[in-house]
Amino acid sequence: MDADLHLHTLHSDGTYTPEELVAAAAGHGLAIIALTDHDTVEGCAETAALAARAGIGFLPGTEITAELHGRELHILGYFLALGDEALARELGRAQEIRQERVRQMVRRLNARGLGIDPEAIFELARCKAPGRPHVARALVEGGFCASLDEAFDKYLKKGRPGWVAKEKIAARRAIELIQGAGGLAVMAHPGLNHDDTLVGKLARLGIDGIECFHPRHGAGAPERYLSMAREFGLLVTGGSDCHGTSKNRPTMGTVRLPMSFVEILRERLHQPRPAALPAPAVGPAVGGPAGGNVPPAESAPAPSPAPLGS
Ligand SMILES: [Zn+2]
Ligand SMILES: [Zn+2]
Numbered sequence: 001m002d003a004d005l006h007l008h009t010l011h012s013d014g015t016y017t018p019e020e021l022v023a024a025a026a027g028h029g030l031a032i033i034a035l036t037d038h039d040t041v042e043g044c045a046e047t048a049a050l051a052a053r054a055g056i057g058f059l060p061g062t063e064i065t066a067e068l069h070g071r072e073l074h075i076l077g078y079f080l081a082l083g084d085e086a087l088a089r090e091l092g093r094a095q096e097i098r099q100e101r102v103r104q105m106v107r108r109l110n111a112r113g114l115g116i117d118p119e120a121i122f123e124l125a126r127c128k129a130p131g132r133p134h135v136a137r138a139l140v141e142g143g144f145c146a147s148l149d150e151a152f153d154k155y156l157k158k159g160r161p162g163w164v165a166k167e168k169i170a171a172r173r174a175i176e177l178i179q180g181a182g183g184l185a186v187m188a189h190p191g192l193n194h195d196d197t198l199v200g201k202l203a204r205l206g207i208d209g210i211e212c213f214h215p216r217h218g219a220g221a222p223e224r225y226l227s228m229a230r231e232f233g234l235l236v237t238g239g240s241d242c243h244g245t246s247k248n249r250p251t252m253g254t255v256r257l258p259m260s261f262v263e264i265l266r267e268r269l270h271q272p273r274p275a276a277l278p279a280p281a282v283g284p285a286v287g288g289p290a291g292g293n294v295p296p297a298e299s300a301p302a303p304s305p306a307p308l309g310s
Contacts, residue, residue, distance in 0.1 A: 087178070
């Protein structure tokens with residue numbers, strides 16, 4: 001009985017419908033899944049109902065595109081109250097930014113003689129959080145490229161004619177939003193950032209956990225991140241980051257998180273947060289004097305980060 005806490009549907013850049021996602025999870029014998037579409041919680045209610053019918057546990061989540069010191073990083077949110085207004089407002093803004101970015105990409109491509117209708121991309125994406133994979137699909141379907149890979153290589157990668165910089169939410173704000181919605185904030189796939197110092201910086205901003213298990217984490221990475229989780233008192237998560245067939249083969253089933261990790265997440269939900277870690281003795285202080293997510297004085301707990309399942 002395992003969990004997969006990192007999954008996408010067509011509510012962002014995955015290809016599975018919620019039905020297909022739940023069916024695949026059942027096929028893999030998963031006991032718990034979390035939906036973590038980029039910058040949206042749109043599919044959570046529907047997926048929760050389908051999962052319940054299939055006898056699979058469900059955690060409502062998201063994966064926020066965030067930024068710290070100019071670096072893009074992804075922050076997963078779990079156990080979110082879907083009706084939280086601040087979260088809805090900020091995700092709505094992130095979705096508008098994504099839609100405007102698609103329009104800008106199309107303008108750039110059309111200025112080079114391609115004829116793409118941005119509305120056709122929104123039509124094809126049918127979600128509020130469209131992104132480059134949808135533009136890539138439009139390029140293939142319009143006959144401008146033979147494959148999604150070619151669309152990225154030729155037009156959509158950084159430095160290519162259709163590339164447009166992405167405006168992101170500050171990491172501190174993303175963590176606040178997730179925690180403000182009653183959730184746990186977790187750094188997604190730290191290995192893809194190629195900068196492990198980000199883990200300590202996010203810990204000082206009050207992040208709750210780190211995704212140690214991810215299909216693109218190479219040999220030795222899980223152990224390295226487990227040890228960092230212990231060092232910074234962070235929770236541990238993992239998931240397949242399955243996007244259906246939009247990024248080659250579905251990865252569901254390749255990363256299976258034992259249920260004991262999910263139990264620890266649940267326990268942490270009901271505990272007050274440990275105070276944010278003090279700034280490091282050496283090196284630049286991160287976060288400035290306002291200091292991470294130090295809880296208000298009336299709820300300040302003893303600073304005792306729980307060890308990870310020892
Ligand atoms: Zn990600
Ligand atoms: Zn993801």
